[in-house]
Amino acid sequence: MHELRPWLKLISLRRGRLIVGALLLLATLLSGISLLALSGWFLTETALVGLLLAAGAQAYINLYVPGGGIRFFAVSRTVSRYLERIYNHNTVLQLLTDIRVALFDRMAVAGQRERGGKTGAQWLSRLTADVDALDTLYLRVIAPTALAAVVSLILVVATWIVFSGTVALFLLSLLTLAIYVASRRVYLQTQAMSGQLSDQYEALRGDVIEHLEGYAELSAAGRTGKHAGRLMRQARAISRTQARVDSHAGWHQSVSHLLVNLAVVLALWSGAELFHQGQLTGPLMVLLPVALLGLIEVYSTLPDAFAKLGATVAAAGRLNEEISPNPDHNNRQLAGPDSMAGNALVVRDISVGYSGHAPIFSHYSLTVAQGERLGIVGASGAGKSTLADAIAGLISSQSGTITTLPCAYLTQRTVIFEDTVKANLLMGNSSATDGDLWRILELVELAERFAREADGLDTWLGSAGNRLSGGEARRLVLARVLLTPAALVVLDEPFTGVDKQTRERITPQLNHWLEGRAVICLGHGPEALLPSGHTLHLT
Amino acid sequence: MTVLAGALAGLATIAQMALLAWLVHQIVIAGQPASELVLGFVLLILALLVRAAGQGLQSHSAARCSEQVRRDARRQLHRHWRDSGPVTLADASAGALSREWLDHVEALHGYFARFIPQMSLAVIIPIAILAFVFWLDWLAAIFLLLSAPLIPLFMALVGMGAEKVNQQHFETISRLSGQFLDKVRGLTTLQLFGQTRSASETLHQRSDQYRVITMKTLKIAFLSSAVLEFFASVAIAVIAIYIGFGLLGYISYGPSANLTLFSGLLILLLAPEFFQPLRILSQHYHDRASALGAGAEILTRLNQPINAAAEPQTPEGVQPCNMIALSGVTLSYQSANPVLSDIDLSIQRHQAVALTGPSGGGKSSLLHLLAGFIQPNQGEISVLGYPPGKQPFGWLGQRGFWVQGTWADNLRLTCPDASDIAIESALRQVGLGSVLESRAQGIHSQIGEDGQGLSGGQARRLSLARIFLANYDLILLDEPTAGLDATSEILVLEALHKLAESGKTLIFSTHHHALLALADRTLIINNGEIRDA
Structure with missing residues (x-):
């Protein structure tokens, strides 16, 4: 359960709201129980007085206090229930926003650790399903359990006062057992299944996304049916497990109800004894069993909530993994142009690699002057992209230092956001005007392409820029980097997918645009680079 | 099966309340000691056991009931994907598509497992209780009857609003999920352009929009349960006061002269049980709403025109x-x-x-x-x-x-x-x-x-x-x-x-x-x- 701790801390930041919500809940529960109990008391009282009156005896009964009480509780139950629900659900949704944003921020800080094609699917599921799972925590688990305990205690104390200590003790043990069955026992029984379930569910989601991403290849091979069949079987196994969890919760609920009902029987039996001995009046004897009947409502939501707790704990565990601080230390410094002695980048003796693996390169040094053009050529795996990542600060070096002017970096991967052309470009420079955007699109020869579209700059780019060809997408992200007014520009394979003619037309304009800035251009061969002052070969 | 078990539990509840009221009557009015009433207590415990068993069976069989429906829905989505082909599929984000296949289909479960059986129970159990109360005291039964028909009316009115908002809610989630996948895929790029802050703000805004929309749904959805709650509470209050006055002999017309503590208390105890199935139904109303919302999304996907114009070639011509x-x-x-x-x-x-x-x-x-x-x-x-x-x-x-x-x-x-x-x-x-x-x-x-x-x-x-x-x-x-x-x-x-x-x-x-x-x-x-x- 320790997995939940950081999230409980985050939740408790809204302590005021939580307490008000809990009090509203308590008011609702007590109103409901009081309504029934008072009515039971009132009926018994009137029955007894009625008998006396019928027998011709003198009897007095105060009708106003219980009558008023009954009406009051009838209204207060309705009102407090409605208020409680709205208030508490609003709290829960606020908590969800808090959690989402906190999570995204921490992931953003966590940096480069999560890379590779599969992270999209996993992160998506975490940000939605796992965060959603945490909503069960306060409203479904913490508040109802606490309130069930409080209300039960109130009834036990009342029993102690009105009935006797022995009856109260019996009652206490029955109710404790009922709470245990409805909460902890359900949790213990379903925790493993429930936790596994969310893992299986997420694994299946990953598989479905993979299925969709590989759809072209799979359908070419005529294998979509078989692959889909596998997904169907997984889904079926999940619904089986889910059904087992649900029926566990159902049986536990019925047992805890049975225990509360047995407490009613106990209260009635001992009440009958006490009444017979004349230690208790009839109306008071009725009060307790009827109040206990009202307790069933309090207990009934617990089993379902605790059946889901296993999944919540598992979700919290995964989220914790995600945001645990990155052990890498950062020895990259951003500097102003004055302190760099005419250089744009100074790399001194760095070693870079992924933790637990041999460094990809070690003791590497490099100096780039302001306005210099440097080409870096190397085979696959030589570490070009890793070097570029280190310069841009996406990964930190294990040793050595990097001092650099602010830099703009075109990554090897082409990333286009599901948004308009304009929004995609403005990321590079949020103060750019439409004129600037058209100019830069002109430079990469995309202006005509979007001028043809009805929406112009507001043309929506579909999933991963689907409607753009590979070369067009590459030129668009190149344009985005060019818009960034940085004194150092790092371009990793800038012309991926761009045909030779277009590349040859763009290159001189690009050179002109970048004049006065230091440019590091990385590629698998000299032809993939901008014309540069000198070229390094990375081996 | 689910309904049968639920009805059994409902009948056992009526028996439980009858025995309780009878025992109270015997103790308080007839002055019997508990030791003389052992049979009553044994029967009471028996009723409790039957009730628990019925309840357990009900949830046990509900848990398994919608498997077939979900499987069919998933199959149809697969068929649609196949007919659309990879190029058209790539237009929608994989996140949104997978959400439809997984979460939306899963949302159908609550409707079939909880809402539909509860709908039958919400008719069967109140009618049984009403008949029983009618036999005890027809005037009290009329109080219950008067409050009951209004409930479906209110719920229908309220449900219609909730449904619409719910659909919107599902669309929002689907879009949000697409946006998440997109942002997360591009997290490196966001970091490079120093845009994580503004992306996080967008996220905050979208989450907040999502909250506002959801709250709208909930305010309406909760209204329906508040209406029920109100009628249940008022009915209990009215019945308690009516029976109290009846027992005192203040009411000289109708059947109230025949009221005893047994019948009076029993009616009181049954009144909340009369409303209970309806209350549970309203709790499951969101199951229906989300299932309809999810179902609508799935149907929209299935009805999407497939670019692949009807297969033109006939198999005979193949050589x-x-x-x-x-x-x-x-x-x-x-x-x-x-x-x-x-x-x-x-x-x-x-x-x-x-x-x-x-x-x-x-x-x-x-x-x-x-x-x-x-x-x-x-x-x-x-x-x-x-x-x-x-x-x-x-x-x-x-x-x-x-x-x-x-x-x-x-x-x-x-x-x-x-x-x-x-x-x-x-x-x-x-x-x-x-x-x-x-x-x-x-x-x-x-x-x-x-x-x-x-x-x-x-x-x-x-x-x-x-x-x-x-x-x-x-x-x-x-x-x-x-x-x-x-x-x-x-x-x-x-x-x-x-x-x-x-x-x-x-x-x-x-x-x-x-x-x-x-x-x-x-x-x-x-x-x-x-x-x-």
């Missing part, structure tokens, strides 16, 4: 031949200019054909047509005698495709029966041999073992290895060397060379000199027209 033929093929997307116009083309089997021309000229579209991923607006295509896509073929897109698992798993995706030796040799053909040697378990080691996954070049070579393994006649490749590092490029070229040598029909789009040199024939595609170079 294997050695020719890929296009006649009068025209293809255009939404915009006015056709991508391909009135193309006549034939390609011989065993040839390697390069498609070249400016970006956006229609090379990819032609490959998609040959693959059967999209259908032409006009004209006919025959691939070696079959309609496009009817026979398995090799496809290499610009994004390599791999799944979480071992190298062998990945190759068996398309060739499940391949032997380990064949898999290893296919991987060697594309130059992945050295990677395998560095792993202890060879082809049975996990792909993402080093925490980095595959580079673009490696992923594409992996896809190419699948093609080697499967031994297809026709292989379509979309810019097979674009964006590759020098090593991968050489390896891919070598691999393609081997494929061409072995007599496969290769059709690929490219600008690459070495690839153009490999081709037996080069076609230039520009402005919707195709000509030989």
